Every structure is written in C-alpha cells, then in structure tokens.
Amino acid sequence: MSGQAIVTGAAGGLGRQIAARLGEAGHRLLLVDLDQAVAETACELQNTGASAGAVVADLTHDDGAAAVATAVREQGGSIAVLVNNAGITRDARVKNMEEADFAAVIAVNLVAAMRLTLALEPLFADGGAIVNMSSRASLGNFGQANYVTSKSGLVGFTRALALRWAPRIRVNAVAPSLVDTPMTQAMPPEVLEKLVARIPAGRIGTPEDVAELVSFLSSPEAGYVTGQVVLACGGRSLAA
Ligand SMILES: NC(=O)c1ccc[n+]([C@@H]2O[C@H](COP(=O)([O-])OP(=O)(O)OC[C@H]3O[C@@H](n4cnc5c(N)ncnc54)[C@H](O)[C@@H]3O)[C@@H](O)[C@H]2O)c1
Structure with a gap:
C-alpha cells in the first residue's frame, strides 16, 4: 500500500535508512525529529526521487505530536505506515541511576510513542501498519534498567494495540x-568490540538490516502478521 509513511527519529542512523527504504517502496515520507538536521535528511531523500517532508518536533510534548498530525493533514491523504523509532539512552548501573534519567528514557522511548500513535490513529488508512522500534535489550541488559524497561514496555504496548485495533x-x-549508528558509535570502542564479539552472526547490524525488516512488516506481504516482535539481532538473543 502506498500512502504516507511517518518515521520518527528520522535524523538518526536507523530512522534515515528506514525512511529511505519506505520511500523506495513508494510511500510519501514525513520525517520527524527533535534534531533540525531532519530537514536536510528530507532534502537528501528528495534528491533520490522520494517525496519527503520534515517536521522538527519534540515528541515528549503534546505540541510535538500535534505538529506531526497537522503536517500529515497538510501533506494530504491517510497514513499507511507509522514507525515509532525515536529513542535515547541514559546508561548507568541501576544503583547509580538518577530518577531523572530513568524518567527521560521512558518519556522518549515509550510515552512519546504512545502519545504520537494515539494522536495519529484517526488519520490512518484501513490496512495501515505501525512498527515500534524495540530492542534486543528488552530481554535484559546490564547498565540499562531504564532502556530495558522502555523497550519491553513498547513490546507490551505493541501487543495491546494490535489486539485493540485489529483488523484495521x-x-x-x-x-x-x-546496529552501527551514532547511538552505538558513541560507545567506547573497547566496550562495543566486546559486545559485537557476542553476536553469533559475527558482525554488528547495519541500518539496512533493520530497514528491510521494517519495510516488510509494514507491507501488505506481512498482512497476516500483527502483535509480534521480530528480533533482528544476528542471533544475539540466543547467546548467553
Ligand atoms: N543503534 C542500535 O544499536 C539500536 C539497537 C536497538 C534499538 N535501537 C533503537 O533504534 C532507534 C533508533 O536508534 P539509532 O541508533 O538510529 O539512534 P540515533 O541516536 O542515531 O537516532 C535517534 C533519533 O531520535 C531522535 N530523538 C530523540 N529524542 C527525541 C524526541 N524527544 N523527539 C523527537 N526525536 C527524538 C534523535 O534526535 C535522533 O535523531 C532507537 O529507538 C533505539 O533505541 C537502536
């Protein structure tokens, strides 16, 4: 199905690639990010032949979600795909974790996704698809109690919504x-190297690996798949 595809966190490594892939699939793109660089990303995608608009918005505020809904109406037509991809980390050992860092991660990774999804629901086409960006970390990770909670919460939200909104x-x-993006490039190289060594596939994921899966889940070919979490982790979920 063509139609509008909204991608949040689209100035980031994964969001940009997901948007590019959905553009190739024929969707009109609306890129959303807190970072003003999202406007340049939209220009770059336009230069590849995609139809792409951009909204600079902080999705932790009602105003941000409202600005996205307004832009969707201005672009015209209904929403075919929403990818809730914006996310942050604020890592610390749980005993040292500041409550503000716990709340900030939940606010962006979980509550903002919920807010935007509910704000956009009336604008969806029948047969539309939502893909929420969880993480292998939803199964558990050291030093990321806030992130793990947000990403497993997103899994619960996915299941609850899938049930409520089926079959529409x-x-x-x-x-x-x-995945090799600015988020992981910010990690100390020796830490990253040790973590990558634990991935059975023997390499870090690429944004393309993930974008292809998002594109499939949002396509009619995945029309009988809802309420599911698909791990794109090179087998990391199987390794101790
Ligand atoms: N990179 C990885 O290894 C990895 C692994 C699993 C899951 N993820 C998830 O994938 C998603 C994208 O990650 P990435 O690696 O591309 O990170 P990234 O840091 O490159 O991109 C994240 C984007 O989200 C935007 N953002 C943050 N707060 C926002 C807000 N309040 N409102 C609007 N936009 C906001 C940022 O500006 C940024 O452009 C995140 O949800 C992340 O948790 C990433």
Whole structure:
C-alpha cells in the first residue's frame, strides 16, 4: 500500500535508512525529529526521487505530536505506515541511576510513542501498519534498567494495540541488537568490540538490516502478521 509513511527519529542512523527504504517502496515520507538536521535528511531523500517532508518536533510534548498530525493533514491523504523509532539512552548501573534519567528514557522511548500513535490513529488508512522500534535489550541488559524497561514496555504496548485495533491497523515491533549508528558509535570502542564479539552472526547490524525488516512488516506481504516482535539481532538473543 502506498500512502504516507511517518518515521520518527528520522535524523538518526536507523530512522534515515528506514525512511529511505519506505520511500523506495513508494510511500510519501514525513520525517520527524527533535534534531533540525531532519530537514536536510528530507532534502537528501528528495534528491533520490522520494517525496519527503520534515517536521522538527519534540515528541515528549503534546505540541510535538500535534505538529506531526497537522503536517500529515497538510501533506494530504491517510497514513499507511507509522514507525515509532525515536529513542535515547541514559546508561548507568541501576544503583547509580538518577530518577531523572530513568524518567527521560521512558518519556522518549515509550510515552512519546504512545502519545504520537494515539494522536495519529484517526488519520490512518484501513490496512495501515505501525512498527515500534524495540530492542534486543528488552530481554535484559546490564547498565540499562531504564532502556530495558522502555523497550519491553513498547513490546507490551505493541501487543495491546494490535489486539485493540485489529483488523484495521496492524501493529508490530522490531527488536535489533547492536546496529552501527551514532547511538552505538558513541560507545567506547573497547566496550562495543566486546559486545559485537557476542553476536553469533559475527558482525554488528547495519541500518539496512533493520530497514528491510521494517519495510516488510509494514507491507501488505506481512498482512497476516500483527502483535509480534521480530528480533533482528544476528542471533544475539540466543547467546548467553
Ligand atoms: N543503534 C542500535 O544499536 C539500536 C539497537 C536497538 C534499538 N535501537 C533503537 O533504534 C532507534 C533508533 O536508534 P539509532 O541508533 O538510529 O539512534 P540515533 O541516536 O542515531 O537516532 C535517534 C533519533 O531520535 C531522535 N530523538 C530523540 N529524542 C527525541 C524526541 N524527544 N523527539 C523527537 N526525536 C527524538 C534523535 O534526535 C535522533 O535523531 C532507537 O529507538 C533505539 O533505541 C537502536
């Protein structure tokens, strides 16, 4: 199905690639990010032939979700795909974790996704699809109690919505392990190297690995798949 595809966190490594892939699939793109660089990303995608608009918005505020809904109406037509991809980390050992860092991660990774999804629901086409960006970390990770809670919460939200909105809108989640983006490039190289060594596939994931899966889950070919979490983790979920 063509139609509008909304991608949040689209100035980031994964969001940009997901948007590019959905553009190739024929969707009109609306890229959303807190970072003003999202406007340049939209220009770059336009230069590849995609139809792409951009909204700079902080999705932790009602105003941000409202700005996205307004832009969707201005672009015209209904929403075929929403990818709730914006996310942050604020890692610390749980005993040292500041409550503010716990709340900030929940606010962006979980509550903002819920807020935007509910704000956009009336604008969806029948047969639309939502893909929520969870993480392999939803199964558990050291030093990320806030992130693990947010990403497993997103899995619960996915299942609850899938049940509530079937058969009109499908809702699934993708759970990558480490992917080569600014988020992981910010990690100390020696830490990253040790973590990558634990991935059975023998390499870090690429944004393309994840974008392809998001594109499939949002396509009619996945029309009988809803309420599921698909791990894109190179087998990391199987390794101790
Ligand atoms: N990179 C990985 O290894 C990895 C693995 C599993 C899951 N993920 C998830 O994938 C998603 C994308 O990650 P990435 O690696 O591309 O990270 P990234 O840091 O490159 O991109 C995240 C984007 O989200 C945006 N954002 C943050 N707060 C926002 C807000 N309040 N409102 C609007 N936009 C906001 C940022 O500006 C940024 O452009 C995240 O949800 C992340 O948790 C990433």
